[in-house]
Amino acid sequence: MATHKLLLLPGDGIGPEVMAEVQRLIDWLNAQGIASFETEQGLVGGSAYDAHKVSISEGDMAKALAADAVIFGAVGGPKWDSVPYEVRPEAGLLRLRKDLELFANLRPAVCYPALAEASSLKREVVEGLDIMIVRELTGGVYFGEPKTITDIGNGQKRAIDTQVYDTYEIERIGRVAFELARKRRNKVTSMEKRNVMKSGVLWNEVMTQVHAREYADVTLEHQLADSGGMNLVKTPKQFDVIVTDNLFGDMLSDIAAMLTGSLGMLPSASLGKVDAKTKKRRSLFEPVHGSAPDIAGKGLANPIAMISSFGMALRYSFDMGDLADKVDAAIAAVLASGLRTADIKSEGTTAASTTQMGEAILKELQKLHA
Amino acid sequence: MATHKLLLLPGDGIGPEVMAEVQRLIDWLNAQGIASFETEQGLVGGSAYDAHKVSISEGDMAKALAADAVIFGAVGGPKWDSVPYEVRPEAGLLRLRKDLELFANLRPAVCYPALAEASSLKREVVEGLDIMIVRELTGGVYFGEPKTITDIGNGQKRAIDTQVYDTYEIERIGRVAFELARKRRNKVTSMEKRNVMKSGVLWNEVMTQVHAREYADVTLEHQLADSGGMNLVKTPKQFDVIVTDNLFGDMLSDIAAMLTGSLGMLPSASLGKVDAKTKKRRSLFEPVHGSAPDIAGKGLANPIAMISSFGMALRYSFDMGDLADKVDAAIAAVLASGLRTADIKSEGTTAASTTQMGEAILKELQKLHA
Ligand SMILES: [Mg+2]
Ligand SMILES: [Mg+2]
Structure with missing residues (x-):
């Protein structure tokens, strides 16, 4: 052994x-x-x-x-x-x-049947819930440069944060999500805001490519992060694995945790x-x-x-x-x-x-x- | 007339x-x-x-x-x-x-008593809910430059989005929120991620200043956007007016809407x-x-x-x-x-x-x- x-x-x-x-x-x-x-x-x-x-x-x-x-x-x-x-x-x-x-x-956001009553959601919505949120943790807007606050005169300051994602960062987090899905219910939902963010466009494109190339046996769907958040609150059991970037993952993993009624x-x-x-x-x-x-x-x-x-x-x-x-x-x-x-x-x-x-x-x- | x-x-x-x-x-x-x-x-x-x-x-x-x-x-x-x-x-x-x-x-996220049953949340959590989310709509990461996808060689692309906020943008959205609160239950909750974003630091600072200077009669509290999202799902009635940036507002306004059970x-x-x-x-x-x-x-x-x-x-x-x-x-x-x-x-x-x-x-x- x-x-x-x-x-x-x-x-x-x-x-x-x-x-x-x-x-x-x-x-x-x-x-x-x-x-x-x-x-x-x-x-x-x-x-x-x-x-x-x-x-x-x-x-x-x-x-x-x-x-x-x-x-x-x-x-x-x-x-x-x-x-x-x-x-x-x-x-x-x-x-x-x-x-x-x-x-x-x-x-993971898992709702123990014995504790379903502690959720603010209805029992039938969360009982048996078992989601895995995969959040990219080392890239994105929390780490990108420039990241500054500058005095621009006239009593004005300008704050800048930069969201940066490279292909390899999206590929490797995607692989983690697809591998997990294979051992679970075989479904990955990728969330971004491709309608308003270039990083969302690249995220969507790379996830789609990795899926087609290496994980075609897994079901992949894409949701915009804001409607994904709505779906988490409305019908969370539709999800198996959710893969998303650092910022959206920060928000969505906490919301998913709260659904279970047992954050602690x-x-x-x-x-x-x-x-x-x-x-x-x-x-x-x-x-x-x-x-x-x-x-x-x-x-x-x-x-x-x-x-x-x-x-x-x-x-x-x-x-x-x-x-x-x-x-x-x-x-x-x-x-x-x-x-x-x-x-x-x-x-x-x-x-x-x-x-x-x-x-x-x-x-x-x-x-x-x- | x-x-x-x-x-x-x-x-x-x-x-x-x-x-x-x-x-x-x-x-x-x-x-x-x-x-x-x-x-x-x-x-x-x-x-x-x-x-x-x-x-x-x-x-x-x-x-x-x-x-x-x-x-x-x-x-x-x-x-x-x-x-x-x-x-x-x-x-x-x-x-x-x-x-x-x-x-x-x-x-606004308002839950009509007659429709409370349609929510995925328990009736007592959402019945009588009346929140106003004030989202900054013309700034932030959806509009800042640079906003690009660049081929960086070796099959790699790099996507960049830029979150930019100037003092005046935060001041004017803050004033809208404080004015609204005065006609409602007199409380504003400002949400950002000051722990990881410079724009969050400036947002928090400017809200605090505008409040002290012009709206000291209104109650102001600050929440990190992710725990704010959790609180929205757990105990939404704690909120009156929520003021937040374009991206967080995009997420949070939709989640708040979903709580009411009557998005449409x-x-x-x-x-x-x-x-x-x-x-x-x-x-x-x-x-x-x-x-x-x-x-x-x-x-x-x-x-x-x-x-x-x-x-x-x-x-x-x-x-x-x-x-x-x-x-x-x-x-x-x-x-x-x-x-x-x-x-x-x-x-x-x-x-x-x-x-x-x-x-x-x-x-x-x-x-x-x-
Ligand atoms: Mg978080
Ligand atoms: Mg939205």
Whole structure:
């Protein structure tokens, strides 16, 4: 059995607590011989600043580059509000994204039947929802140059941001989306604004070409990003994989997450380039939620997004789709049994601490594996 | 009583049918002496192309510039799919927006209690919803230069779009939003992405300054556009007026419209600069829906969005807020009575043609006015 190297970066706030529940799963998988993980721990964000006055040390960056996958908790908190900008907690995550060249952000929006009631949408619209939004993460208007604010006289300033996309950037994110679709329901919806943006014209053209050339077996459709957003709110189950640029992906992935009614329970993955030596794809997995410093250390944190992010690592970095399915099923079963952490508590359900939730999920996983 | 000059541009498809119901209202208002409107008719879109081989004639453009308000129906249809790009139906609307300098797009999202069930959101989340989205319409990434696709060799192309905002553009759209808020629930939410865009930084700065200098009596809050989008889906009633740039407004106004469950029933207004001679603000009012060529001429079209757009003209161009309130109330009353055109028909309601719906709304207005 191949041994996989994981770097665990719990980070700040509730990060260490929810990461401990991933560690529980890893320990069991190793002990049972179901998988073989070699884990290292590192510091990122405020905890790295406290130890080394940086948001991530060079040593931990080297470990991240050497790992087969990075499992990331959460960073930030009021304690570090006034540290210098370059070493603020978020800078650690940005450095990881940049050095690992994580250009593809995978944001699943899954609605657990047991929690469908928490959505602002009608149950029948969202129950069973399972969308994957693939957001381009390293290009577009957030990074293009020029990016300036200039004083142009007469009390006027001019702000400029530049959206730039090259063919290769669209091709590689397209390939990620089509590959994902093949393992799902075989449909990709590409979203842009080709009616008003040149980058939308090129995006549409390149997606169409990559599809025709390499993925003709997958269904491809195109939607304008604004009507795509409307369709997400009206009939979200029409979608399987949505692929879109950095800015539209920023908007649409959050809206899709909100449909599920359980924003705090969603995982994410960021995939990078394939390493020339190891032939492995760089990857980082993290919950969508933040570090929640207000509830840190109280055993109140919900570990589901973190465990689910580890499930994505199993699926996308280690080709253990069956095991990942079981992790997902274990989470759904625990929710169906009525167990709830404080953030998702509702009438008639049973309260659980972070640890109790993690233990319950492992127990379900053991049952499913038996 | 002041006489107001209206230019009616019915356009194509269902445009003329729904415009006829506005004409019915105008005739009654004139006959009763409640208001004094002088109307002219013009051609735009495909109908202008059929008559003059242009999307709008110079004569009609001159009438639009001379009018106190332009009431616009809808343009386009398969008949004109292959006309030259410069004279396609949509070009007529773009020309009007440009020459009238219509920089502020007002998109109300109102949920009629009688139609709340049609929303994909839960009734309690959207019933009574009344938001106004103010979208900057003439600047930003859809218009900035450079805007190019370049062949950069090796089979690679590079697409560039440029987001540009100057202080004055942000100031003037801000003023429109603050003025609107004063006549509504006195709250403005400004949305941008200052965390990743320089134009967001300037937008935030200028809104804050205009507010402090001229509108300190209005509540101003700032939200990042992506979490603003989430809040729109989760708790939309928290908003009164939302002001945002061209691209974010494009996305958010459509999502807000979809919340209401009756996209085809929403009006819009576009406001321009104040004319130096007349001191009046240029303006154009149009339904959000399109020309629906498939149902044109069959008496099936829903005239509510068109009538409601005329209501916005009463309110925003002619300071007849009371009368506009009555138009809105008449529409709500007719819907509450169970009358429905085909597009919004549901079980237990009564079918109505375009004309019957228009007549019923006028009848309610007469009652309210008596
Ligand atoms: Mg976002
Ligand atoms: Mg739009």
